[in-house]
Amino acid sequence: MSDPRAAAWAALEQVPQHTLAQLFAADPGRVGRLSASLVVGEGSVLFDWSKTHLSEDLLDGFEVLAEASNFTEMRRRLFAGEVVNPTENRAAEHTALRGVGNGASVEEAMALLHRMKLLVEAIHDGVLGNVKHLIHVGIGGSALGPALAVDALTRDFAKVDVHVVSNIDGVALEAAFAKCDPATTLVAVASKTFTTIETMTNAASALQWLADNGVADPHGRVIALTAAPAKAVEWGVDETRILPFAESVGGRYSLWSSIGFPIALAIGWDEFTAFLEGAAAMDEHFRDADGRANLALRAAFADQFYTRLKGCQTRAVFCYDERLRLLPSYLQQLEMESNGKRVTAEGDPVDFPTAPITWGGVGTDAQHAVFQLLHQGTNLVPVDFIASIAPGDDLDPAHHRILLTNCFAQGAALMAGGNMSADGQDPARAFPGDRPSATILCDDLDPATLGALIAFHEHRTFANAVLMGINAFDQFGVELGKKMANDIEKGAADFDPGTRALLAAAGLAG
Numbered sequence: 107m108s109d110p111r112a113a114a115w116a117a118l119e120q121v122p123q124h125t126l127a128q129l130f131a132a133d134p135g136r137v138g139r140l141s142a143s144l145v146v147g148e149g150s151v152l153f154d155w156s157k158t159h160l161s162e163d164l165l166d167g168f169e170v171l172a173e174a175s176n177f178t179e180m181r182r183r184l185f186a187g188e189v190v191n192p193t194e195n196r197a198a199e200h201t202a203l204r205g206v207g208n209g210a211s212v213e214e215a216m217a218l219l220h221r222m223k224l225l226v227e228a229i230h231d232g233v234l235g236n237v238k239h240l241i242h243v244g245i246g247g248s249a250l251g252p253a254l255a256v257d258a259l260t261r262d263f264a265k266v267d268v269h270v271v272s273n274i275d276g277v278a279l280e281a282a283f284a285k286c287d288p289a290t291t292l293v294a295v296a297s298k299t300f301t302t303i304e305t306m307t308n309a310a311s312a313l314q315w316l317a318d319n320g321v322a323d324p325h326g327r328v329i330a331l332t333a334a335p336a337k338a339v340e341w342g343v344d345e346t347r348i349l350p351f352a353e354s355v356g357g358r359y360s361l362w363s364s365i366g367f368p369i370a371l372a373i374g375w376d377e378f379t380a381f382l383e384g385a386a387a388m389d390e391h392f393r394d395a396d397g398r399a400n401l402a403l404r405a406a407f408a409d410q411f412y413t414r415l416k417g418c419q420t421r422a423v424f425c426y427d428e429r430l431r432l433l434p435s436y437l438q439q440l441e442m443e444s445n446g447k448r449v450t451a452e453g454d455p456v457d458f459p460t461a462p463i464t465w466g467g468v469g470t471d472a473q474h475a476v477f478q479l480l481h482q483g484t485n486l487v488p489v490d491f492i493a494s495i496a497p498g499d500d501l502d503p504a505h506h507r508i509l510l511t512n513c514f515a516q517g518a519a520l521m522a523g524g525n526m527s528a529d530g531q532d533p534a535r536a537f538p539g540d541r542p543s544a545t546i547l548c549d550d551l552d553p554a555t556l557g558a559l560i561a562f563h564e565h566r567t568f569a570n571a572v573l574m575g576i577n578a579f580d581q582f583g584v585e586l587g588k589k590m591a592n593d594i595e596k597g598a599a600d601f602d603p604g605t606r607a608l609l610a611a612a613g614l615a616g
């Protein structure tokens with residue numbers, strides 16, 4: 107066989123597969139082999155992949171696949187700031203914002219972050235008057251990261267009260283208005299392109315709200331976060347309040363750039379720096395560790411095993427931590443927009459499944475809603491659990507103890523299975539078991555840990571793309587629907603009869 111990747115897959119298909127029980131029984135050192143800790147900031151994060159079906163033989167096979175996929179060279183290109191997004195002829199330089207990457211890109215990123223630091227500190231020092239609230243308008247990668255990080259890291263205290271608004275549905279913006287005092291509110295307009303219709307419409311309405319409520323110079327209350335500073339100037343933002351970032355930073359990888367302005371404003375610069383440093387610890391690990399010892403690559407091996415060899419169409423992530431309730435939606439964009447592709451990086455149609463559907467929620471809530479299917483449904487769903495050893499609350503320690511014991515019990519139950527009927531025979535009460543899970547256990551959910559967690563998923567996504575030979579950094583799939591909506595707005599569209607009927611029913615026809 108001439109294609110080395112196809113040969114590696116053919117070999118992987120022949121590797122004998124074993125149940126989780128067999129794998130544990132055969133190898134007393136399995137936990138030590140498949141779980142590892144990474145030091146991040148003042149604590150560490152444990153990545154336990156022992157309850158997945160990865161065997162030593164499968165790991166050998168996947169290491170061959172990584173080699174056949176040019177993984178080491180692709181990773182070098184990523185960190186060197188070379189083109190890894192061939193359809194747009196672009197690098198993907200999110201790691202440079204964490205100080206890990208090619209010298210010139212890191213230097214440029216640090217200069218831009220320094221500019222952001224000065225503005226954040228000036229606002230904290232009152233240079234823009236009394237600022238209590240920030241309405242951050244953006245969508246997709248310009249909103250999901252800030253929303254996640256602000257929600258996760260400001261449970262006890264925020265220097266500024268941040269409201270992230272993404273949806274064009276005015277109900278979302280009105281909800282933010284209801285919580286803010288116009289006299290003490292700034293508006294961040296976050297858009298890489300500074301053209302996205304939802305964001306620009308929300309931005310205009312936010313300014314109108316300021317004007318309607320007595321703010322004399324609404325444009326003077328705007329901070330623009332963008333890779334298109336000229337467009338922000340054109341829109342009326344003063345250059346001193348434009349925080350640019352590089353075109354080579356992808357939207358869904360941009361929370362480390364000025365798109366992270368609301369995070370820094372809410373948690374303060376030192377904590378934002380810790381967030382970047384946590385991500386950098388993961389970058390260095392991903393850049394330097396080889397084969398199965400590389401945590402993100404190992405996770406990608408398991409992802410590929412379940413998607414391609416076991417036909418799993420979804421993967422689920424459950425955070426046993428209320429502070430991470432927005433992580434599943436963040437990961438949905440990261441993974442599905444990156445790897446939901448149907449052609450290879452060379453443009454050939456793929457003949458294998460690419461990204462599974464990412465879904466999930468928070469534990470223990472999800473146990474009482476969707477876990478039935480995980481335990482007894484006919485779909486095999488690989489699950490990730492994420493939890494923190496230190497509690498996020500100050501209540502009776504019983505809260506956190508019960509949270510963690512439930513988390514660990516779910517992984518154990520998915521694997522063990524059994525029958526809960528008195529005679530052990532009732533099929534309705536039977537659990538097949540042998541269902542996989544991975545667990546990520548943080549010492550504490552601080553800014554550094556959150557940074558490392560997100561960076562881990564970025565690198566896992568990239569590693570999956572490399573193993574599949576697809577481009578993780580373009581997203582043309584979002585364009586067609588956008589174009590059609592714009593066509594309707596302009597009255598320029600000729601739609602199918604069903605769509606015409608819907609437009610007529612809503613009073614939107616010609």
Ligand SMILES: O=P(O)(O)OC[C@H]1O[C@](O)(CO)[C@@H](O)[C@@H]1O
Nearest residue numbers: 246247248297298299302357584
């Ligand atoms: O930051 P922008 O340019 O407003 O784009 C927002 C989002 O829209 C998308 O292009 C998808 O529609 C995402 O990739 C991006 O994060």
